[in-house]
Amino acid sequence: MSIVATVAPADYTPPGIEEFWQPLFGTDGPLAITRPMLLMALSVILVAWWLLATTRKKAVLPGRGQMGTEAIYGIVRNGIAKDLIGSREFMRFVPLLFTLFVVILTNNFFGVIPPMSFPTMSRIGFPIALSLIVWVVFHVVGMKKHGFIGYWKSLVPSGLPKAMVPFIFFLELITDLFTRPVTLALRLFGNMFAGHILIVLFITGGWYMLTSGGVLVIAGGVTWIFAFVMTLFELLVEFLQAYVFTLLAALYIAGAVADEH
């Protein structure tokens, strides 16, 4: 510890939240056009182009592009929507779930693909917007299915002792109105935020150690190897979080349209 302290001058500042505020155009205030905004727009263009290009000439014997798109579509349609919502009603939610999955996946992958190198979802506003959409959708379809009063009634499982009903209703109300959308947004945000800050820490820390000389050069090299490993791990996490977000959205919708609780 003392060797490191004497060799290394203490001017290394670890990355913090200021790493995520990157205005590009306009003022440095709330009206600035920031890097994640640009990346979100780019992801929409990329996704639209990719989906149009691979599905314009639909063939019975699919080409490589169509095959990839169909595989991703298959994950969402069969692996998530059909399994969770049930084969009777799932089809009308597939467009929403597929859009969520593809947009989140593209934006997450931006976190490790070089020219972009910034996970859009590490700004809390983007996951909040997505989870608000899911929140409105699952409440509205639930109310359409059971009626306004019936929907709130369906929160409490039948066959409960009379005295327990208010408590359970209160708990379920908090879960439905508050916990679900907040955790949905925070989970995606937190994973992207923590993953990005970890990669930045490994790379800038490794760079600092490499340039400070002495024994630290070896440590810096090891740190960079770890940065590479963490980037690979981050790829897995990014896919997993897009999958989990879609899975939970489908689960909430399934809970709202289910016949019996």
Next chain:
Amino acid sequence: MTGNIAILGYGLSAIGPGIGVGLIFAAYINGVARQPEARGMLQPIAFLGMAITEALAIFGIALAFVFKG
């Protein structure tokens, strides 16, 4: 020694989810080893459980940055 105790709080908040995620995947591996054809059914449950458990650690890191001051 300087630093912030919020970061220590994050370390504490990661213990529980760490154990929880370990238990979930242990159960998942056990299940698949006993009945390999149940893999497709167990996989979403396992990842769902992981996501819900892991959320606590994620809240920990978010709050650590919030209370860093």
